[in-house]
Amino acid sequence: MASIIKANELQDFGGNSILTSDGSGTVTVNAAAMKNTPAVLVTKTADQSIPNNTNTQVTFDTPDIDTNNAFSSNTFTVPAGEGGMYSISARASMQGIDAGEFLQLRIYVNGVSSNFFENRMTAYTTDVEFKFSGTFSLNLSAGDTIKYYVLQNSGDAQNLSTPGLYIFKMIGA
Numbered sequence: 001m002a003s004i005i006k007a008n009e010l011q012d013f014g015g016n017s018i019l020t021s022d023g024s025g026t027v028t029v030n031a032a033a034m035k036n037t038p039a040v041l042v043t044k045t046a047d048q049s050i051p052n053n054t055n056t057q058v059t060f061d062t063p064d065i066d067t068n069n070a071f072s073s074n075t076f077t078v079p080a081g082e083g084g085m086y087s088i089s090a091r092a093s094m095q096g097i098d099a100g101e102f103l104q105l106r107i108y109v110n111g112v113s114s115n116f117f118e119n120r121m122t123a124y125t126t127d128v129e130f131k132f133s134g135t136f137s138l139n140l141s142a143g144d145t146i147k148y149y150v151l152q153n154s155g156d157a158q159n160l161s162t163p164g165l166y167i168f169k170m171i172g173a
Helices: none
Strands: 009-011 017-021 027-029 039-043 048-050 075-077 084-094 102-109 112-120 130-140 145-152 158-169
Touching (some): 084 145, 102 130, 112 130
Antiparallel strands (some): 009 017
């Protein structure tokens, strides 16, 4: 036997609105603890030159998503009251990385290299775009900063294409 419950608002015992519906299928989550925010997605439309063997901060265009205005000057800053577990994903692509050479995507927390993803080419490639991405989680406190850096050792400068950075607070964390 199936039941149907119809409501335009779900409240907790304190009368606080948790979910609302507009009656046409659009549901709005009102409880902050149920949202994956703050959330930031930043990308770059133009290539960025990355010097050989130099840790270089990736610069971005205007954020595609920035729910709490937490991204400024190529830096994500955890807003006040928003400490917790965050998911961080970085991506990029680059041509000119050959056998034995590497590309590292590095995440800096408060100015210190925290995590990095490294991938070494295992065979010689010609005119192939090397795409790389990684995701991990970090426990961050209000005021902590996140920056995205790249390091490559091809012997000369290479162009970084389609870099992206996606950061969001995990629900319940």
